[in-house]
Amino acid sequence: MLDDPASMNAASTTKLRSGMKMTIRRSVLVGAMTSAMAVGLAVSAPAPTAQAEAGGRWYMVNKYNGKCVKGNGVKEKLVLATCKKKDAFHWNNYGSAQYANYSAPTISYAACIADNGKNKPVYLRACNGGKGTKSFALASLKKGAKTPIAGNCGYLQAVNKTTLKCGRKPSNFNKATWVIKYSLK
Structure with a gap:
């Protein structure tokens, strides 16, 4: 009609x-x-992030020590370091339950957080087919969200001011709590 x-x-x-x-x-x-x-x-429809870095990139800042997760390239361990406006500290979504880092922009594929087993260091590996890259999840990516990052290996957490691991829930949960920032301002 x-x-x-x-x-x-x-x-x-x-x-x-x-x-x-x-x-x-x-x-x-x-x-x-x-x-x-x-x-x-x-x-x-999702609202755009008004204060995001280029391309909607974000930082993962540890609530316990205030340090950011830094990538050092594919097949390298993730570390904690003083937050800087550099690609190595930038993260973005890559498909479902994958988080890509910009520390190796010359490679022909994206590098994602990858677990290496319980109580082991966390690495960057190729997002497409890299071992352990499809297991991580965040509770929220809202600006200022305080969220755990969990994978098959457990919780992504600070061991000290520079070292990360994936393991069981720590007694001080701030070590496994990450503040999502879209700008360092």
Whole structure:
């Protein structure tokens, strides 16, 4: 009925319970439905990160010691270091449950966080097919979120001011809590 262009402007008369008649033009009805759908899409779409670094990159800052997770290239251990506006400290989503680092921009593939087993150091490996890269999850990526990062090996956590490991929940959970920052300002 609404597919026929000739019927789009046709009027529809409906008798209400009160006995009054109500007339609605189909074009008004179609317009209202289209507007409602547009509002629904706008509300459900994610909001852009206003203060994010280039490309929506973010930093993972340890709540216990205030240090950032730093990548050192593919097949290298992740470390903690003083946060800097450098690619080695930038992270981004890479598919489902993968987090890519920008420490090795000359390689032809993305490098993601990879577990190496319980109570072992955490490495960067190729996101596509790298052992242990599909296991990590964050509870939230909202600006300022305080979240654990957990994988099959346990929780990503600070051992000291420079060393990371993946293992069982630490007694001081701040060591395994990460603050998500989209800017170092």
